[in-house]
Each structure stands twice: as C-alpha cells, then as structure tokens.
Amino acid sequence: MAEPAAGAAPSGGPVDLRSDTVTRPTEAMRRAMAQAPVGDDVYGEDPTVNALEAEVAALFGHEAALFTPTGSMANQIALQLLVPPAGELLCDADAHIVTYEMAAAAAYGGISTRTWPAVGAALDVDQIAAMIRPDGYWAVPTRAIAVEQTHNRGGGGVIGLDALRSLRTAADAAGVALHCDGARIWHAHVADGVPLTEYGRLFDTLSVCLSKGLGAPVGSLVIGGADRIDKARYIRKRLGGGMRQVGILAAAGRYALRHHLDRLAADHARAARLAEALTPFGIADAARVRTNVVPLDLGKALLDALALGAAAAERGVLVSVLGPRTARLLTHLDVDDAGIDRAIDVLTTVLRGA
Numbered sequence: 001m002a003e004p005a006a007g008a009a010p011s012g013g014p015v016d017l018r019s020d021t022v023t024r025p026t027e028a029m030r031r032a033m034a035q036a037p038v039g040d041d042v043y044g045e046d047p048t049v050n051a052l053e054a055e056v057a058a059l060f061g062h063e064a065a066l067f068t069p070t071g072s073m074a075n076q077i078a079l080q081l082l083v084p085p086a087g088e089l090l091c092d093a094d095a096h097i098v099t100y101e102m103a104a105a106a107a108y109g110g111i112s113t114r115t116w117p118a119v120g121a122a123l124d125v126d127q128i129a130a131m132i133r134p135d136g137y138w139a140v141p142t143r144a145i146a147v148e149q150t151h152n153r154g155g156g157g158v159i160g161l162d163a164l165r166s167l168r169t170a171a172d173a174a175g176v177a178l179h180c181d182g183a184r185i186w187h188a189h190v191a192d193g194v195p196l197t198e199y200g201r202l203f204d205t206l207s208v209c210l211s212k213g214l215g216a217p218v219g220s221l222v223i224g225g226a227d228r229i230d231k232a233r234y235i236r237k238r239l240g241g242g243m244r245q246v247g248i249l250a251a252a253g254r255y256a257l258r259h260h261l262d263r264l265a266a267d268h269a270r271a272a273r274l275a276e277a278l279t280p281f282g283i284a285d286a287a288r289v290r291t292n293v294v295p296l297d298l299g300k301a302l303l304d305a306l307a308l309g310a311a312a313a314e315r316g317v318l319v320s321v322l323g324p325r326t327a328r329l330l331t332h333l334d335v336d337d338a339g340i341d342r343a344i345d346v347l348t349t350v351l352r353g354a
C-alpha cells in the first residue's frame, strides 16, 4: 500500500484544526517505533530513550534531558527543580502552567505562583523584574520565572530574543532561575530562525513536546544541567512517570525530530493563508499570525463561537471553541493544502451566512 506523505490529511475525515495534538503517527513513524531497540528505562537501560535524551540535550546545548510522558509532567518536574516548597514562581496569567496543569505546582511542589497580566508573547521585562520578591523570612521569595515559547493562548506568538536576553539579565541580577515551557519552541525556532542552542543558553530548564507540532503520539522532555536531570529522574518516579520499554515512544520522537521539524514552516504558511482569508471578516488578524495558531476573536463581528464551531463541524471542519467569543485554529501535520482550502471554503461560507 502506498504510504501517505507527511502532511497529508487522513482521507475522508474532517479537517481537524482544533489542535496540533490530534496528529496520528505516519506509517514511517510507526515502522520506526516497531523496530526500536528497547530496555527497562527505570533501570536506564532503554537505548532508544537514552539516545533521544542525549540528542535533545545536545540540540539545546545542555548536559542532559529526561523523557516524560507529557509536557505537563516535564513542566512540573522543572518547577520542582527550580522552586523549593514555599518558594514562588512568576509566570503570565495565560500560561499553560496556571491554566491547564490543575494546580500541580501547588499540590505537588508546595509552590506559590504569582502571575503577570496575560500579554501573550509581548513580555514587559521591567514589569516582571519589579515583581521579583527578595529572599527573606517575612514574604514568599521568588525563585523562578517561567515563560512560554511559543505562547499557546497568546495566539502562537514568539517571544523575541532581545526580550528573553533582558529577562535573563534581570533574573541573574535577582538570583532567580528561568524556565521555558517550550512545548512549541520548535515553531519559534523555525519562525524566527533562532538556533535551539541559543534558547537553551538562556534557560536553566526547558520542557519540550514531541507530541504537538512534531507529530509524535506521546512524549516530552525536561532539559537542563546533569545534576538537575539526575534529580528530575527521582521526581519523575515520584510522580508515577517511571516508564519501562518506552523506546517505542522515544523512537517516534527521534523520527519526528529528523523528519518533521523543518516542515513546520509549511504549517506556518498554511496558518497565514487561513488568517488572510478570515481577516476581511474582522475575526482574525493575519498580521499577528507568526506560527501555526490562528486565534479568532469574534467579538467585533458579534458572532457566537459555539454556533460558528457547530456550523463548521457540520460541514466537516473542526474548530476549537475557547470562550463565548473566542475560538482558535491550529495547523499541523495532518492538514495539507487541500484541507486548508476546504477549511477556508467552509468558514467563509458560514461567515457570509452569519
């Protein structure tokens, strides 16, 4: 049977633009998984996991990395590495860490979190620096700052290198650690051309996901110095994340890094095309779309997001509804140019009838 090319939409199904997590492994990825040498990873004996960890650490210029089942676990391990119980984490009000991780930092790490207002990727470094609380017994001391690259709820925005460098300077001046939730850092690297090692240099720890834009079915890594990653292994076990012959999943990640990283540019171009088609309706802003996320703001057009989502779904296009007037589209490996044509056709038809 002929193998579908990477980027081909599964034939006959809906065009699923809800998230880049919906991708299915390609035949070639499945073959890589089936052929992977494996061992017991809790004993450190899975050669495919060990290879993936070494490769990802090297990609970011760090000493070590640890494979985790999810990005949420990778984030939480990193936070526990950087912030002791009763210490404080600063992040933005829209960060995945405080929106979707079920208060894990507080529940498992005893970590107190304070947020700056949601501004997506438009960091105000002075504002963040002014929030840092010094060490002392009378107030919760800030121990780490986390940023998200690219910013998911911030419309896939990319934090510029200058802002990150200023943040690093501010963090160093205060003796505070920096974490990057880099679930989609691959997209920032492709969009801005910033080397992954440059991102690696700026952060004490990073979490990266293989199961979003890169198209692996499962898997994330936490990245950092060797001592930290030794401790990370312990924290992962405590969280129930010690896995056994998991090389079959690490193989999917290794395959994804080799074959699906450069093609993210195609996802970005498709997102731009979607945004351009929807901008005249006043619900998207093509000028703001940098990566694979197209945020839809239906407020000005007074459109109901649920109704738009339902009408599009009836016609075979799936949209993520985030609120009464907000929705979002994400491009990914399983949506090709024909899928984007179909999505534009359906969405513009629905919008004309609204």
Ligand SMILES: Cc1ncc(COP(=O)(O)O)c(C=O)c1O
Pocket: 021, 069, 070, 071, 072, 073, 075, 096, 148, 150, 151, 152, 181, 183, 184, 209, 211, 220
């Ligand atoms: C920015 C960001 N960080 C972390 C995660 C967590 O990933 P997981 O769903 O694998 O826990 C996600 C998931 O979509 C995300 O968008």
